Amino acid sequence: MDLVLDVLSWVCLLGGAIFLLVGAIGVLRFPDFYTRLHAVSVCDTMGAGLVLVGLMLQGGLSLVTVKLLLMFYFMIFTGPTAVHALAGAALQGKLKPVVDDREP
Amino acid sequence: MEHLIDIALLGLLMITGFAIVRVRSLLAVAMLTSIYSLLSASLFVVLDAVDVALTEAAIGAGISTILMLATVALTTDEEKAPRHTPLLPLVVVIATGAALIYGTLDMPHYGDPEAPVHQHVAPTYLHDTPGEIGVPNVVTSVLASYRGYDTLGEVTVIFTAGAGVLALLGYRTRRRNITGPGIRKLVVLRVIAKLFFPLILLFALYVQFHGDYGPGGGFQAGVIFATGFILYALAFGLGNSQRVIPHQLLRIMMAVGVLIYAAVGIESMLLGGKFLEYRVLADDPITGQHLGIMLIELGIGITVAAVILIIYYGFVSRRH
Amino acid sequence: MHDVIHDLLGLYNYWIVIILMMTGFYTVIARPNLIKKVIGLFIFQTSVFILFISMAKVEGGTAPIIKEGISVYSNPLPHVLILTAIVVSLATTALGLALVVRIQEAYGTTNEDDIHVQDEED
Numbered sequence: 069m070d071l072v073l074d075v076l077s078w079v080c081l082l083g084g085a086i087f088l089l090v091g092a093i094g095v096l097r098f099p100d101f102y103t104r105l106h107a108v109s110v111c112d113t114m115g116a117g118l119v120l121v122g123l124m125l126q127g128g129l130s131l132v133t134v135k136l137l138l139m140f141y142f143m144i145f146t147g148p149t150a151v152h153a154l155a156g157a158a159l160q161g162k163l164k165p166v167v168d169d170r171e172p
Numbered sequence: 173m174e175h176l177i178d179i180a181l182l183g184l185l186m187i188t189g190f191a192i193v194r195v196r197s198l199l200a201v202a203m204l205t206s207i208y209s210l211l212s213a214s215l216f217v218v219l220d221a222v223d224v225a226l227t228e229a230a231i232g233a234g235i236s237t238i239l240m241l242a243t244v245a246l247t248t249d250e251e252k253a254p255r256h257t258p259l260l261p262l263v264v265v266i267a268t269g270a271a272l273i274y275g276t277l278d279m280p281h282y283g284d285p286e287a288p289v290h291q292h293v294a295p296t297y298l299h300d301t302p303g304e305i306g307v308p309n310v311v312t313s314v315l316a317s318y319r320g321y322d323t324l325g326e327v328t329v330i331f332t333a334g335a336g337v338l339a340l341l342g343y344r345t346r347r348r349n350i351t352g353p354g355i356r357k358l359v360v361l362r363v364i365a366k367l368f369f370p371l372i373l374l375f376a377l378y379v380q381f382h383g384d385y386g387p388g389g390g391f392q393a394g395v396i397f398a399t400g401f402i403l404y405a406l407a408f409g410l411g412n413s414q415r416v417i418p419h420q421l422l423r424i425m426m427a428v429g430v431l432i433y434a435a436v437g438i439e440s441m442l443l444g445g446k447f448l449e450y451r452v453l454a455d456d457p458i459t460g461q462h463l464g465i466m467l468i469e470l471g472i473g474i475t476v477a478a479v480i481l482i483i484y485y486g487f488v489s490r491r492h
Numbered sequence: 493m494h495d496v497i498h499d500l501l502g503l504y505n506y507w508i509v510i511i512l513m514m515t516g517f518y519t520v521i522a523r524p525n526l527i528k529k530v531i532g533l534f535i536f537q538t539s540v541f542i543l544f545i546s547m548a549k550v551e552g553g554t555a556p557i558i559k560e561g562i563s564v565y566s567n568p569l570p571h572v573l574i575l576t577a578i579v580v581s582l583a584t585t586a587l588g589l590a591l592v593v594r595i596q597e598a599y600g601t602t603n604e605d606d607i608h609v610q611d612e613e614d
Contacts, residue, residue: 142368149364156358175501182508185542189515189535198527205531212538220555220566221545227578232538236585243527243589247596251525255605261522269514273507281502283551285564290550294567302558310556310568311575319572326576333583340590386557391579476579483586490593 077125084118087111100166101158109151116143174218181215196251202240209233222387223311226379230395235480238402242487306458307384307465315389316465320448323468324433327475331430334479341486343419365407372400380473384462390469394476402484410488419485422478429475436467505546512539524604526595530588537581544570 094107120140127133188208195201209232216225280287297314305313315323376397383389405413437448444452450464451457512535519532548570556568596602599610 142371145364145367149360153358153361156361179504182505182542186508186511186515189512192531192535193515193519193523198525201528201531205534208535209538212542215542216545219545219549220553221548221571221574222555222557224541224545224571224574224578227575228538228541231578231582236534236582239586239589240527240531243592246593247527247602251523251528252603252605254522254524258518258522261518264521265514265518268517269510272510272513276503276506276510277499279503279506281498282505282546283549284502285550285553287547289547289570290567294569297568298556298558298565308558310558310565311571314568315572315575323576326580329580330583333580333587336587337590340587340594387555389575391575395579479583483583483590486590487586487593 073125073128077122080118080122080125084115084120084122087115087118091115101163102155102165105151105155105158109148113144113147116147177218178215181211181218185211185215196253197249198244198251199241199249201251202237202244205240206233206237209236223309223389223392226387226392227395230392230399234399235395235402235484239483239487242484246487246490304457305461305465307462309384309386311387312383312389312465312469316468317448317450317461320437320450320468323472324430324437324448327430327433327472330479331426331475334426334475334482337483337486338423341490343482343486344489362407365403369400369404372396372403376400376473380469381466383469384465390472391476393469394473395480397473397477398480398484401481405484405488410485414485417481419482422482422485425474425478426482429471429473429478432471432474433468436464436471440464506543509539509543509546512536512542515539526592526602526604527589529604530585530592533588534581534585537577541574541578544574 088111091107091111094111095104098104098107117140120136120143124133124136124140127136185208188204188211192201192204192208195204209228213225213229213233216222216228280289297318298310301307301310301313305317307313376393379388379396380390380393383393401413401417404416436450436453440449440452441447448464448468451460453460453463516532516534516536516539519535520529523529523532548567550564550566553564553566554562556565556571558565592602595607599607601607601610
């Protein structure tokens with residue numbers, strides 16, 4: 069039973085790390101602000117969420133898990149809201165997205 | 173493993189530090205400073221300083237950044253190139269750095285348990301805290317009890333800085349809300365801010381009163397409390413925030429916190445102990461210590477929260 | 493050779509702290525913008541915090557919160573000093589920034605060179 073939990077939690081932790089890495093590559097590779105923001109927000113929520121789930125599996129039924137759950141709750145609300153506000157502010161500041169205007 | 177994290181975080185800190193010097197846009201520099209603080213907070217966790225990490229994350233990454241952004245908004249975003257070639261400063265800096273590095277060669281190695289720092293008073297604190305003070309968090313016991321006198325001084329410094337900012341920037345009450353049209357359109361932001369405002373205050377109370385048992389205490393709680401109101405002011409405008417917690421009240425609170433702290437000290441003198449000797453406050457010495465620590469932490473929390481909000485109000489109401 | 497690597501690992505924290513300190517110092521003396529100078533001081537301050545906390549670390553120790561079954565703790569005293577120092581650093585940074593705002597209002601610039609020029613004209 070312990071082994072199963074350990075393996076599951078490691079899968080979650082590594083999966084989360086991969087998501088975060090992909091997000092970081094996205095920030096470097098994407099052409100403009102909005103697409104970069106997209107890479108950050110999607111990968112961040114998923115990556116950090118998976119890491120937290122992995123840690124919860126390690127923590128078992130304890131106070132630590134309750135705290136991690138609270139963190140998870142805060143994160144799924146604050147992350148997307150922050151990105152939403154950022155994108156809104158960028159639009160307000162008349163930042164034009166890069167578009168491909170070649171004929172298809 | 174810990175060493176690897178330590179090395180990686182310090183490397184990132186160095187890169188961020190260099191970026192801060194080189195980047196010209198002050199807005200970007202303010203954000204980089206925030207990253208710098210967050211990285212050092214993570215480093216403090218690796219180095220076992222959880223209380224310090226909590227403080228650095230709330231203050232360095234949160235409130236300092238807001239103040240820097242407010243200053244940039246009031247002044248200018250562009251940094252002009254320096255007039256002189258930076259040759260002389262570079263020589264001075266390299267010479268100083270080399271001298272300091274030469275000085276470190278005699279220092280005890282990182283993590284060495286035999287280092288002189290760990291020989292003097294720290295073992296006494298760690299050994300005596302459970303019996304004398306009765307709180308598990310040794311940082312709290314040293315901060316509030318063994319070195320309570322120092323902490324009183326620190327709180328007074330914070331009070332003085334708050335008074336200084338008040339004198340420099342003054343204050344104007346705003347009836348009208350000064351949020352831009354942009355923030356009014358962001359309904360999601362406002363809903364989430366409303367949802368989180370009570371949770372942040374609740375968390376501040378938890379940090380305030382749980383500081384004896386886990387990481388936390390008056391300094392951190394005060395900062396978190398102030399952050400809650402700053403979030404409210406950002407989302408709903410300064411005018412609304414001032415209706416909730418008016419400036420006159422903050423000015424009184426700023427002094428009340430320091431007075432609570434000093435009053436606990438005088439009270440223990442009146443009860444026959446020395447200044448800030450809490451064990452005379454109750455019949456049982458341990459209960460007395462608990463009571464004293466709780467009261468002075470409350471004083472710290474009130475002063476810190478009031479000073480930070482006064483500073484924030486000062487900067488933001490300066491606009492227009 | 494082995495000694496050199498040992499020294500390098502043992503003193504790595506302090507060396508990086510010194511590099512950070514010098515980065516802040518350089519920003520203060522070489523950059524003309526006043527906000528940048530305040531930020532330089534902030535970097536300097538934070539590097540000092542890291543120096544103190546690095547010294548407090550004990551190999552194999554944990555955070556200084558007394559718990560059954562743990563005997564090695566890191567040194568709590570530097571933690572206390574730095575905890576209060578961080579809050580004081582915020583207060584002093586705010587004071588510095590408030591001065592910058594007033595200078596901007598008085599001179600119309602935050603560039604040190606321009607301020608000197610204006611002073612000499614008077």
